[in-house]
Amino acid sequence: MDKQNIIYGKNSIIEAILSGERQINKILISKSTHCDSKTQEIINLARSKGIIFQFVPKEKFTLYSEYPHQGVIAQISPVKYKDLDEFLDDNNEFKSVVILDGVEDPHNVGAIIRTAVCAGYDAVILPSRRNAQVNATVEKSSAGAINHIAIIQVNSLSSTIEKLKKHNYWIIAADAQGKDNYFDIDYCNMSFALIMGGEETGVSKNNLNKSDFIVKIPMLRNFNSLNVSNAASAIIYESVRQKLQTKKDSV
Amino acid sequence: MDKQNIIYGKNSIIEAILSGERQINKILISKSTHCDSKTQEIINLARSKGIIFQFVPKEKFTLYSEYPHQGVIAQISPVKYKDLDEFLDDNNEFKSVVILDGVEDPHNVGAIIRTAVCAGYDAVILPSRRNAQVNATVEKSSAGAINHIAIIQVNSLSSTIEKLKKHNYWIIAADAQGKDNYFDIDYCNMSFALIMGGEETGVSKNNLNKSDFIVKIPMLRNFNSLNVSNAASAIIYESVRQKLQTKKDSV
Numbered sequence: 001m002d003k004q005n006i007i008y009g010k011n012s013i014i015e016a017i018l019s020g021e022r023q024i025n026k027i028l029i030s031k032s033t034h035c036d037s038k039t040q041e042i043i044n045l046a047r048s049k050g051i052i053f054q055f056v057p058k059e060k061f062t063l064y065s066e067y068p069h070q071g072v073i074a075q076i077s078p079v080k081y082k083d084l085d086e087f088l089d090d091n092n093e094f095k096s097v098v099i100l101d102g103v104e105d106p107h108n109v110g111a112i113i114r115t116a117v118c119a120g121y122d123a124v125i126l127p128s129r130r131n132a133q134v135n136a137t138v139e140k141s142s143a144g145a146i147n148h149i150a151i152i153q154v155n156s157l158s159s160t161i162e163k164l165k166k167h168n169y170w171i172i173a174a175d176a177q178g179k180d181n182y183f184d185i186d187y188c189n190m191s192f193a194l195i196m197g198g199e200e201t202g203v204s205k206n207n208l209n210k211s212d213f214i215v216k217i218p219m220l221r222n223f224n225s226l227n228v229s230n231a232a233s234a235i236i237y238e239s240v241r242q243k244l245q246t247k248k249d250s251v
Numbered sequence: 252m253d254k255q256n257i258i259y260g261k262n263s264i265i266e267a268i269l270s271g272e273r274q275i276n277k278i279l280i281s282k283s284t285h286c287d288s289k290t291q292e293i294i295n296l297a298r299s300k301g302i303i304f305q306f307v308p309k310e311k312f313t314l315y316s317e318y319p320h321q322g323v324i325a326q327i328s329p330v331k332y333k334d335l336d337e338f339l340d341d342n343n344e345f346k347s348v349v350i351l352d353g354v355e356d357p358h359n360v361g362a363i364i365r366t367a368v369c370a371g372y373d374a375v376i377l378p379s380r381r382n383a384q385v386n387a388t389v390e391k392s393s394a395g396a397i398n399h400i401a402i403i404q405v406n407s408l409s410s411t412i413e414k415l416k417k418h419n420y421w422i423i424a425a426d427a428q429g430k431d432n433y434f435d436i437d438y439c440n441m442s443f444a445l446i447m448g449g450e451e452t453g454v455s456k457n458n459l460n461k462s463d464f465i466v467k468i469p470m471l472r473n474f475n476s477l478n479v480s481n482a483a484s485a486i487i488y489e490s491v492r493q494k495l496q497t498k499k500d501s502v
Binding site: 011015107111114115117118119120141143145148149181183217218219220221223224225226227229230231232233234236237238240241244245 | 262266358362365366368369370371392394396399432434468469470471472474475476477478480481482483484485487488489491492495496
């Protein structure tokens with residue numbers, strides 16, 4: 001069995017079934033699992049969509065012991081990555097995207113994707129190296145959100161940023177040394193890409209140099225910094241606030 | 252050896268030494284650990300502060316195998332909880348606190364404490380039951396932030412909210428069914444307590460009923476909700492934005 005293409009977490013599995021974005025090959029349910037309302041919902045959904053599900057002895061799950069799977073696992077098709085050029089060609093309105101530059105903890109990657117989906121962003125771009133890839137932990141941490149947004153994997157962030165600029169995206173990097181507070185720039189009426197850097201390393205120097213804005217999150221105590229997914233949430237939702245409040249003001 | 256009162260994570264240990272808030276009884280370093288610059292910093296700090304450190308065979312660490320400890324563990328005094336009444340008696344300026352109402356994942360508790368510290372909040376209040384307690388995982392997820400803010404453990408959230416109200420705190424609960432968007436209320440010139448609810452359950456009905464405001468985070472896609480620590484970050488930093496921008500406007 002392929003350990004890569006699985007998802008665990010009852011909510012994530014329900015999300016994956018409902019979104020219809022991924023082909024679910026089989027759902028395994030441990031015979032000794034507690035059959036709560038979420039498990040029952042998975043069974044009902046699987047029945048209604050014609051997805052195979054099996055009750056298996058719990059020994060079958062030893063292969064997945066690294067995951068807190070709660071006795072339910074779905075074997076699925078790999079994440080469908082969206083092509084960058086295809087995404088950029090669809091150019092008929094202002095877009096918001098997040099770029100992950102070296103975010104290593106899959107829980108953070110998942111949480112950022114989840115926030116991006118809730119905030120109505122259009123894509124999350126991640127490099128194929130030096131960043132956690134979209135695996136079962138990312139999918140679980142995203143609570144299934146990865147099926148609700150374009151995930152774009154690129155070989156070079158540097159050339160991706162160039163491409164985004166050619167398509168009139170403004171590039172905003174988050175960095176503790178930034179000049180502006182993140183809420184002092186205007187996120188409305190433009191396409192933009194927000195770059196969030198790795199937990200230890202931050203946004204790479206090369207990408208900082210390419211950015212139009214470098215924004216910081218003010219620290220009100222003498223303490224190092226926010227977790228990267230919490231930093232992303234503050235900035236992403238500031239862009240939402242500006243859009244919704246501006247809309248209201250102009251009515 | 253006491254498994255409760257340890258911290259792991261090189262950054263957390265460095266923070267704990269520097270903050271001076273906790274008595275560190277001993278630091279254990281695995282003989283087979285990679286002695287990188289962070290480990291060296293811990294050793295230097297321990298030397299300068301007179302903290303005992305020992306190089307021990309890696310077998311000593313099997314007791315802590317549930318933690319990703321990277322071969323370094325500090326045995327410390329328990330978290331010093333602050334007394335609620337003492338905290339409330341110190342009443343000479345507007346205060347901001349976070350109340351956790353059934354947040355179960357210690358990573359979320361740690362991340363929220365970390366955000367509260369960065370945002371200059373004054374306390375985090377958590378109930379002694381039905382919520383993750385401050386343990387090694389919380390401390391690690393907070394990156395050591397728990398030593399930079401008052402942590403208040405209470406037996407009853409309900410009576411705590413009553414007490415806060417008597418001390419002129421406004422009570423703001425975060426809930427998906429809230430009437431106002433979180434950015435449409437005013438966080439300035441008042442003391443307030445923000446209640447964040449559990450991952451599955453949200454803020455309890457009883458506490459919602461006691462709240463002066465129930466705020467929601469707008470969802471721009473048809474997707475369930477944010478991770479609780481990311482939701483907290485959006486709201487907490489909105490209060491920071493309002494305070495800093497208002498201050499600027501009034502200069």
